[in-house]
Amino acid sequence: MDARTLFREGVTAIRDEKDLNRGRDLLVQSLRLDPQNEQGWLWLSRTISDPQKRLQALERALRINPNNTQAIQLVERIQAQMGTAQTTRSAVSTTEMLATSTPAAFQDEDHIEHTPEQTYIEHKAAPLKPRPADQSRIQDLLANAEERLAAQDTEGAIEQWVRVLDLQVDHEEALGKAVRHLSRLKYLDDARELVWRALDANTQHPSIYLTAIDIARVQGDEGISDELRLKLAGLPTADEKVITRLVEYFIKRDRRPDAITVFERSIERFPKNQALLKQYADLLMEQARPNDAVAIYEQVAQLGAGTQAGKEADKKLLALAPGLGDKERGSVILAVREAAGFGVLALLMAWQDAGLNLLALGPARLFGVIMSIVGGYLLITATSSAQQQPLATMLGGVVPPAPPPPKNDFEAATTVQAPPTQLPQITLPLRLLIGAIGGTILIIALYLVFSTSINLTRNPDFADVRIPTIEELLNEAEVSP
């Protein structure tokens, strides 16, 4: 067998068959044929209980690749376990031994220490961002990996990708390819290890989370997979597609509260995504949270009522509750618009009072029309527009208290409360005063615009009105608009 096959079988024996003796034998044979196999020395170190010998194996690995952070960390760990004094000693002896250590030197190991954590890939902390100097090395390693992959040397390629990950723990390409090929080779634990190294380092790549979720799911660890899903939702880099996928997953399993949690953690990042917001609001409605749903539906509708989501949200709002917002409450233009309604009424009255002749309105009636607008404005300010800005603030208005919270769950689930206002409102005594002034002005205005008719009505004189008798009308048709 060649060195590579021996190495592969050795790793399989160690990891899958838990047969460390056989694994060590195979690795020793492999290293005899190829002493430059850095990973071979690393694996060999795991089959040895004697710290000194383990250090020797690791030093061999470091000799091949002094930047192998995995080997460096293992050395540090062993030295820490041995104690400072011993470490100094062992470091010396290691250096001494380094020249002489051969694979055969490890063959007489009889006591094998094995812990479940021992895997192909060592769990360790690694940088998220590579050093500038490592950039070109990463490119070289990736190129090497592709070359090895092309030469059917999958494990060699994996080794290159793992080296990339030593330099940048969440390198998407290297991690993705390493995990894919490790999974194909049934080294799922190792794949998991690589992914978790990135997660532990707080990677921001959603694809790595999705891979971790897939691995956890395949390994039957639903708890971790769900935890990862919720964590992924809060990731600033998780886009709409990812969020939709997460939500669909939870809805499919009838876990709507979890789907809502996904939205709660992510929706702020998508303030303009109507479809997503609408889905969130629908879920809130299903979970008997109409007040929260209304706020979201409003957001959707305001983004545009022409789209499908906008139309649907608008319909829901229509069925739920009135939506008078601060925009309308604080608008002077809308209040003046209503006052203009009084102006139209007064103008029509004045026009008729002037004998249907606009040119004969006269200053009194025109003044009455203007007064009707002023009086109407004051009346509207006192009644329905007491939060106009900046008028209300100028008049020392105060923000009205928020509506009381629902008394019970049933009320919360079945009633929609008006959204609390942030705008100050003119105080009640002042409103009463403004209303009284406005009402008075309006009455005077209506009298001015309709004075002739009011005077006529007070003392109606029909002497000049030609009223036909029934006999005269018998030949005429009845009148009715």
Add this chain to the structure above:
Amino acid sequence: MFLFISFLIYIITTLFFASLLFPTPLSDNGNVRYSSLPIMTFVLIFVNSMVFMIFQGFDFYQGVNALEAGDMNSGLSLINNYVQTIWMYGYRGALLRESVGIGAMSTFTSMFMHSDMWHLLGNMIFLWAFGRRVEDACGSWRFLIFYLCAGMIANIGSEILNPSQVDLPGIGASGAISGVMGAYLILFPNGLVTCFWGIGIILRFVIVAIMKVAGVNAVKGAPTWRWTIQLPGWLLLIYFLVRDLIPSLETIQQGQDFGGVNNLAHLTGFLAAIVIFLFVRKDLVTRYFSGRAI
């Protein structure tokens, strides 16, 4: 009790025959958004009914009964009272231009007067069918002001656009109600209106029966027979608009010097609906102009 039931049967039968060819809107199907009780619509229906019953209906029907009973003197006297009321309080240009009688106050009095029970009933049915939702969109007081404005515009329009020199009084709420109908068309063009319509009901029966036999899934659960039919609001109102438009144009061109239906008042009242935007609720205005449903 017997008289009351007979009266009801009489009304229903008359309405039935009146609605065989043309649809009579009974109610709007849309949901109200703010208030389930259209107080001002009720008040207007009540006031219109009371004005007719107290000031007109008594004289008119008592007079007719007296005449039918052969009591010519009291019959003619009562009918004369009825006619005088219309001529004194109906809307006439002469009252306004010459400042006689009650002057322009007649614009308000005429709006609440009706010529007979059918005139009143027809108008009130339309007011109920379209006023309920428009009132909901405006609020009661604003709806009242809009109603009065629409009525006044209808009166003014029928007076200044009619070149006829014959000064017949105009009475009835239909000008104001046309304004309400126009406002409904503007605000709720997609609304569905439940109508009584003889031909429509029969057509519906035939179509639904054929489709059921043909196995069309969409109508499998639908009842074959219904006493009412739902028509799109815009279709119904455009029909009424067109129905008033042609005679109105004739009136504007030639002048109308005989009585009857004042189509010009209906048309101008309908067009007066444009001022509805001064009266609808604040949030509805912003919703409407941002293309949202109201």
